[in-house]
Amino acid sequence: MWELWREERALEIVDSSLQELYHPQEVLKCIQIGLLCVQENAMDRPSMLAVVFMLSSSEAAIPSPKEPAFIFREICSKPHTLIEVQEDDGGGGGGVELAINKHG
Numbered sequence: 306m307w308e309l310w311r312e313e314r315a316l317e318i319v320d321s322s323l324q325e326l327y328h329p330q331e332v333l334k335c336i337q338i339g340l341l342c343v344q345e346n347a348m349d350r351p352s353m354l355a356v357v358f359m360l361s362s363s364e365a366a367i368p369s370p371k372e373p374a375f376i377f378r379e380i381c382s383k384p385h386t387l388i389e390v391q392e393d394d395g396g397g398g399g400g401v402e403l404a405i406n407k408h409g
């Protein structure tokens with residue numbers, strides 16, 4: 306999503322079956338707010354009150370998002386790619402491990 310946003314092609318994610326049943330500016334606004342909500346630094350993310358205000362106001366100034374912390378740059382369309390997500394059950398860190406294994 307970030308790459309599409311940066312290249313000013315964010316509307317490409319809209320389901321094509323919707324055709325003209327949406328307002329492009331409203332969709333772009335929602336995408337922009339969504340990207341703000343996944344900023345790497347928590348201080349850069351808007352509060353829920355700010356999100357509601359931005360969504361409900363046509364005059365709210367919405368800041369430009371920065372590159373999010375996690376970006377999937379490659380689509381896993383290869384049949385021999387396995388994505389595993391494992392929760393940390395060890396030392397109490399509470400982390401999640403993501404492993405992408407390419408076979409073949």
